[in-house]
Amino acid sequence: MSTLVALARAQAFAAGRAQPIATVRHLHVHDEPMVLIPLAMAGEANAPLAAMIGTSVSAPRLLVVSQPRNRDERFAFTAALAEELLPYLESFATETEAVPVDRGRDVRHRYVDAPQVWVPNPGGADFLRLLGRSTRFRRTDGDHPVPPVVPLLGQWLTFLASAAEMPGSALLANAVQALGMHWATGQSAAEDAQFGSLYAWITAGAAAAREAERGPVAGPATDPEFDNKVLAPLITASSPDLPEVIRDLLTPTWERMWHSLDLLRSLPAGARVATRWDSDRDTYSAFVEHLAEDGAPQPRRDGAVAAASRLQRLENAAARYAVQRAFDDPLVMAEYRLTGAAFGGVVTLANPDRVDDSGKRPVLRPRIMVATTEPVRVEAGASLTSPARPSQKAKVISVTPTADGCDVLLELSGGMGRKLVAEPGSVPAVGERILLTTLSEAYRPGAAFPDPAETPWTHGGPPVTSA
Amino acid sequence: MSRVDQLRGPAPRKRHNARTIAALTGNPGCTRRAVLDAAGVDKPKLAETIGFPGSFGQSRFALARGNAFEAMLKADDCALLRSVLAEAGSTPVSDSFVFGGSYEDLGEDSDDTLDARHARTREALAAGDIGLLDHPLLTLSVAGQTVYLEPDLIAAQRGDMLQVVEIKSFAIVDGQADSAAVSSAAVQAAVYVLALRRLLGDDRVSHEVVLVCPENFSLQPVAVVLDVRKQLSTLRRQLSRLASVSSLIDALPPGVTFDVAQPVPALLASLAAVDARYAPECLSACELSVYCRHEATGSTAALGRPVRDALGGVATVDEALGLAAGTVLPTPEQTEAAALLAAAARLRNEALSR
Numbered sequence: 001m002s003t004l005v006a007l008a009r010a011q012a013f014a015a016g017r018a019q020p021i022a023t024v025r026h027l028h029v030h031d032e033p034m035v036l037i038p039l040a041m042a043g044e045a046n047a048p049l050a051a052m053i054g055t056s057v058s059a060p061r062l063l064v065v066s067q068p069r070n071r072d073e074r075f076a077f078t079a080a081l082a083e084e085l086l087p088y089l090e091s092f093a094t095e096t097e098a099v100p101v102d103r104g105r106d107v108r109h110r111y112v113d114a115p116q117v118w119v120p121n122p123g124g125a126d127f128l129r130l131l132g133r134s135t136r137f138r139r140t141d142g143d144h145p146v147p148p149v150v151p152l153l154g155q156w157l158t159f160l161a162s163a164a165e166m167p168g169s170a171l172l173a174n175a176v177q178a179l180g181m182h183w184a185t186g187q188s189a190a191e192d193a194q195f196g197s198l199y200a201w202i203t204a205g206a207a208a209a210r211e212a213e214r215g216p217v218a219g220p221a222t223d224p225e226f227d228n229k230v231l232a233p234l235i236t237a238s239s240p241d242l243p244e245v246i247r248d249l250l251t252p253t254w255e256r257m258w259h260s261l262d263l264l265r266s267l268p269a270g271a272r273v274a275t276r277w278d279s280d281r282d283t284y285s286a287f288v289e290h291l292a293e294d295g296a297p298q299p300r301r302d303g304a305v306a307a308a309s310r311l312q313r314l315e316n317a318a319a320r321y322a323v324q325r326a327f328d329d330p331l332v333m334a335e336y337r338l339t340g341a342a343f344g345g346v347v348t349l350a351n352p353d354r355v356d357d358s359g360k361r362p363v364l365r366p367r368i369m370v371a372t373t374e375p376v377r378v379e380a381g382a383s384l385t386s387p388a389r390p391s392q393k394a395k396v397i398s399v400t401p402t403a404d405g406c407d408v409l410l411e412l413s414g415g416m417g418r419k420l421v422a423e424p425g426s427v428p429a430v431g432e433r434i435l436l437t438t439l440s441e442a443y444r445p446g447a448a449f450p451d452p453a454e455t456p457w458t459h460g461g462p463p464v465t466s467a
Numbered sequence: 468m469s470r471v472d473q474l475r476g477p478a479p480r481k482r483h484n485a486r487t488i489a490a491l492t493g494n495p496g497c498t499r500r501a502v503l504d505a506a507g508v509d510k511p512k513l514a515e516t517i518g519f520p521g522s523f524g525q526s527r528f529a530l531a532r533g534n535a536f537e538a539m540l541k542a543d544d545c546a547l548l549r550s551v552l553a554e555a556g557s558t559p560v561s562d563s564f565v566f567g568g569s570y571e572d573l574g575e576d577s578d579d580t581l582d583a584r585h586a587r588t589r590e591a592l593a594a595g596d597i598g599l600l601d602h603p604l605l606t607l608s609v610a611g612q613t614v615y616l617e618p619d620l621i622a623a624q625r626g627d628m629l630q631v632v633e634i635k636s637f638a639i640v641d642g643q644a645d646s647a648a649v650s651s652a653a654v655q656a657a658v659y660v661l662a663l664r665r666l667l668g669d670d671r672v673s674h675e676v677v678l679v680c681p682e683n684f685s686l687q688p689v690a691v692v693l694d695v696r697k698q699l700s701t702l703r704r705q706l707s708r709l710a711s712v713s714s715l716i717d718a719l720p721p722g723v724t725f726d727v728a729q730p731v732p733a734l735l736a737s738l739a740a741v742d743a744r745y746a747p748e749c750l751s752a753c754e755l756s757v758y759c760r761h762e763a764t765g766s767t768a769a770l771g772r773p774v775r776d777a778l779g780g781v782a783t784v785d786e787a788l789g790l791a792a793g794t795v796l797p798t799p800e801q802t803e804a805a806a807l808l809a810a811a812a813r814l815r816n817e818a819l820s821r
Contacts, residue, residue, distance in 0.1 A: 003811045006777035007791060009770050010784045023818065043529035045638030045684050133640060134684045186784075188747035188771035227526035300641045330821060334814035338807070 002335040005184055013186030016206040022182045023331045025267035028170040028277040030116035034088050035257045037120055037250055038127045040220040041068040042227050046130040048077050049222070049231075052250045053084045057258035062250070064243045067235065075146045078135055082153035089115045089156050093288045114171060114277075114284035117160055118261065120195040120218035120253055121176040125164050127220040128172070132157030136297040151297065158298045159287050166314060168276045168321035171284065175199075175260045182267060185209070194218070199256045202263065218253040270328030276321075304459035305452045316444050323439045327387040333435065337374060342437035345372030345408070352427040355420055364420050366412045366427045367397070370434060373405035384410065384436040389426070391415035394436060410436070470716055471506040471612075476726020480507030483614040488607070489654040490752045492705035498715060499743035500753055505610050505712045508725045510754040516727045517734055519758035521750075533636035536681060537619065540634060540688055545599055547688065551679060552632070555690035581615050592629070592667060599632075605662035610712035618659045629667065631659045631676040632690075639680045639689055649693075652678055657698035661706075674699060747771050779804025 005021050012019040034055050041047040050064045061084055065077045096109040119125050136154025138146045164172040176195050185192055185201035187209065192198045195218035200208040217223050222231065226249070234242045302310060326333045326342075336342035349369035356365040376399060378384065384394040392415035400407045417423035428434050455462045472480075487504055494500065503510055514520055540548040581604060588603040605616045619634045633656045637648040656676040663672040674696045682689035723737040738758070745763040747770075749756035760769060766783055767775040781787040781804055789795030790805040791812035797805035 001771075001773035001777045003777045003779075003807055004815055006770075006774045007787070007808065007811045007815060009774050010767070010778060010787050010791075013765075013770065013784050014788055020819070023821070041528060042526035043532035043636065045640065045681060130640065186770070188769065188774070190747040190750060190771065222526070223522070224524035224526040224529075225522060227528055228524065232527050331815070331818040334811075334818045337814055338811055 003338055004331070004335050008184035009186060011186075012184050012201070013206075016186065018183040018185045018202040020182065021184045021331060022267070022325075022329050024270040024273075024329050025264055026181055026270050026273065026325050026328065027173065027178050027264065028116070028269070028273050028280070029261055029264050030170075033116045033118050033261060034085070035118045035254070035261075036085070036124070036128075037218065037253055037257065038124055038131075038220045039222060039246070039250065040127055041065075042222055042224070044068065046127065046134055047074060048081075048131065050246045050250070051077075051081055052247075052254050053081070055088060057255065060251075060254050062243060062247050064246050066238065066242055071144075075138075075150060078131070078150050078153060079147045082147075082149035085117075086149060086153060086156065089117075090288075091115070092284065096285075110281050110285040111288070112281070114281045116170060117172050118257060119172070119174050120257060121174050121193065123220050124218075125161060125172055125174050128157045129161030132159075132161055133300075152291075155291065155295075155297050162298070163280070163283055166283075167318040168324070169280055169283070169317075170277060171280050175257055178264060179260055182264070195253065196256065199260060203259070216249045216252055218256075219250075270325070272324040272328050276324070303452055303463045304455050305449050308459075309446070309449050312447055316446070319444070320441070323441055326437070326439055327390065327441065330435075333387065333437070336437055336439060337435075340375040340377030341439065342435060343372045343374040343376050343408075344433065344435045345370040345374070345405075347428045347430050347432045347434055348407070350427060350430050352422050352429075362420060363413075364416060364422060366416070366422060368394075368410050368412065368428055370408045370410060370436065371402065371405065372408065376406055376408060378408075378438060382438060383440070384438060385440050386428075386434055386436050388434070389415050389428075390441055392426070408436075470719075474502075474506040474716065474719075474723065474725050475508050476724060476728060478509055478512075478727060481509050482507065483609060483612075485616055485618070485655040485658040486651075488609060488614065488616075488658050488702075488706075489651060491609075491709065492654070492702055493752055494744060494746060494749060495705045495708055496744040497742075497749075497753075498712075499738065499741045499755070499759070501610060501709055501712045502716055502719075502741050503725060503755070505612055505716065506725065509727065512727050513725055513734065514755050514758055517731055517738070517758060519755075519761060521754050521757050523754050529636070536636045536686060536688070537634050539686065540679065541601065545601070548599070548632075548634075548679065551688045551690045552677060555677060555692060585615065589666065592663075605659060605666065607658065607662040607665060609706060610709040612713075616659060616662050618656075628673045629663060629671055630673045631656050631663065632679060633659075633676060634679045637680060638683065639691065640683050644680065649678070653693050653695050654698050654702070656693065657695040657702050660695060661699060661702055745769060779807055781808075 008019045008021045032055055034053065037052045038048065039050040041049045047068050048065055049068050050062065052060045052062050054060045063077055063080050063084075065073050067073050092111055092113045092115050095112045097112050098107040098109055100106070101108050119128065132154045134154070135146075135150050136158055138144075138151045138154065140146060140148045140151065160172040163169045164174075176193060176198055179198055179202060180189075180192055183202050185198060186206055187197070187201065191209075191213075192201075194213060196212035196216070197209045200212040215223060215226075217226075230245060233239075234245060301307075326336055333342055337344060347368050348371045350366070351368070352366045354364075354366050355362045357363075378396055378399065380396050380398055382396045384396060386392065386394065393413050394410040395413070397409040397411050400409070412427060416426040450456070453462050481504075483504060491500060491504060503513070511521065511523060540551070584602075584604040585606055588600070588605065591600055591603070603618060605618065607614050607616055618631060633652055635648070635652050637645055653676070656678070660672055660674065660676060674694060675692050676695055677690050678693050679688050679690045681687065720740055722733075723740050724733065725737055727734070729737075743755075743759045743762065745756070745759040745766075745768060747760075749759060753759075763769040765785065767778050767781060767787060770784075775781075778787045779790075779801070781790060781801065786795060787808060790797055790801065791808035793809055
């Protein structure tokens with residue numbers, strides 16, 4: 001937790017209302033999202049009890065398993081869920097656009113939009129992951145055949161759940177995380193994990209949040225008291241009232257989910273949100289293609305090489321996401337300023353036409369002096385970036401302490417056009433307020449991994465191919 | 468009547484179990500929990516009486532499934548359990564189990580025969596030829612009090628070593644399980660290992676415990692071996708710190724009582740006499756947590772440990788905001804925190820006022 005977010009929590013507590021911790025929205029919110037609230041049966045490993053699902057607040061569809069321990073009913077539920085979810089997920093695989101690759105020498109195609117599924121909390125996403133695991137290997141023939149949509153749904157759910165692990169992806173979003181990224185409440189993170197309570201802090205304040213703690217739950221786990229006093233008698237009696245009871249239980253969460261989306265939409269989107277959604281569309285396009293071509297279900301566990309490369313992709317995505325959020329949002333950047341990884345100052349001297357001709361050919365290398373009163377934890381030689389000019393690098397030449405801070409001398413390169421004279425406005429002018437940071441959006445190349453057949457013995461050796 | 472019995476009043480004593488001991492070690496700095504548990508006070512009842520009930524029920528469905536799983540494993544002289552344990556022994560990761568010993572059920576019985584059952588457990592263990600021992604009863608000294616522990620089923624004899632077997636009903640899917648469930652099972656098993664070691668000596672009880680859970684989405688059991696050395700050392704350290712609870716209890720003012728028949732103001736005054744150390748994690752572990760949360764309102768600790776640390780360890784929200792705004796003068800040890808908070812407040816205001 002950064003001190004800035006902690007301070008916002010303290011302020012929220014004192015004010016009795018949630019406080020903003022972001023000035024822009026860091027997440028793509030779809031115009032036509034699908035909301036899904038799964039509910040699980042206690043005790044069982046991933047036995048669905050019910051789900052409320054739909055693409056409009058006014059038209060929820062409720063799916064209920066009246067005898068959750070009956071496996072036929074379970075698969076009937078999964079098939080019904082597939083009927084709702086699959087047409088939505090597949091509906092974006094229509095129109096494509098061409099994207100230049102390899103510096104414009106080639107193009108590839110991707111779909112112009114992708115689906116977005118919302119669940120209330122990380123537990124909901126986890127439930128879908130397990131539901132995907134339990135259905136994607138089901139056979140459509142043999143002893144216990146299931147409808148073909150069941151394994152297909154399993155593959156889609158696995159795809160969504162694995163996309164949700166990628167920092168910055170918005171294909172499968174959860175409301176607790178999305179709200180918590182933009183608002184700080186005056187309670188602990190453990191209490192924020194309860195969607196109803198977090199939502200109440202943001203919309204109505206502290207007292208309402210305490211009230212909301214008493215329920216109803218946002219799933220997927222049910223309240224033990226509800227299980228014992230309400231659910232158990234209804235299931236034992238095979239009561240026809242069960243769907244209505246579940247509907248009453250889920251409706252408050254359903255409405256809060258849609259209102260949460262409106263709340264998020266009311267924030268302006270960060271500048272780099274669209275590029276992250278572009279990569280989500282890439283991921284979606286690739287998966288649709290995989291289903292059309294090969295269609296093999298995702299493996300139970302990644303092999304050593306696949307796991308290592310996935311881990312690296314996740315790490316890169318996390319680092320990129322953190323940098324992008326800071327560049328998009330001064331309030332996030334403020335966290336880096338507090339720790340000295342970024343500082344703001346005023347340009348006091350500028351030599352925009354400076355040319356370095358010591359090399360083979362002369363290059364444009366303007367220098368500027370920035371005076372700051374903030375802590376500066378960089379040394380000569382460090383490379384800095386300014387969010388206002390992300391393609392420009394600023395190399396630290398010297399840091400000189402002054403009476404109330406320090407003067408930082410910087411040499412600029414890039415982002416000034418191709419000529420030996422800088423394009424107007426591309427070099428910060430004297431008097432301009434400027435922010436500089438050690439964070440960089442520079443491309444991180446992926447590491448080289450061996451071919452799976454070359455997996456070293458330290459990692460279990462080459463995988464044994466099963467027949 | 469001893470001082471602890473006075474504290475509790477006429478209500479029957481609530482027994483410690485592996486779960487409460489594990490919870491104790493989860494927040495060892497909390498004197499209130501240590502005292503109430505040592506005195507065997509009915510915490511759910513107490514919380515309800517003073518108007519801060521928590522919800523710590525267990526779902527019937529979860530209980531039923533857990534019982535069904537255990538019954539299935541133990542049916543026919545633990546036939547299924549033996550085969551699962553043997554299977555786990557055959558994997559290269561753990562040493563092989565040696566089975567063939569007999570199976571003995573020491574029976575479940577009421578509170579008044581605890582000593583007898585414990586004696587039978589000791590006898591069976593001393594005899595040393597037991598393969599599986601069901602419903603054993605162990606003792607462990609916690610804060611100067613003898614606590615009875617009932618492992619689901621214990622000890623499989625492995626060569627010369629005893630091993631604790633824990634049966635849990637959460638699923639292991641593709642070799643992975645819910646990490647919170649696994650870690651609490653490991654702490655619980657460590658409590659049993661410690662109790663066995665105190666009885667038989669360290670070298671006779673393995674630090675590896677066997678966890679038996681349903682595999683994937685079926686009721687098919689699978690056994691995995693957990694190394695609980697880390698949990699054991701934590702447990703030993705925490706239990707030694709708890710040792711002083713008796714002297715704490717003796718030092719309490721004479722009027723302190725947690726007898727739920729007493730009027731609420733007296734109970735609240737008694738609670739105030741025993742310090743709590745509330746943390747948000749208590750909400751999922753302690754029945755009294757809702758009251759302690761209420762009491763801790765306004766402290767930075769109530770917002771969670773990471774928040775408190777990020778606020779420079781300042782104790783209350785008001786103080787932190789005052790230091791940030793410059794309206795409160797920092798004490799010498801707060802100067803660093805005050806500078807950080809003031810800088811944070813300045814940056815936050817600047818970013819929000821654009």
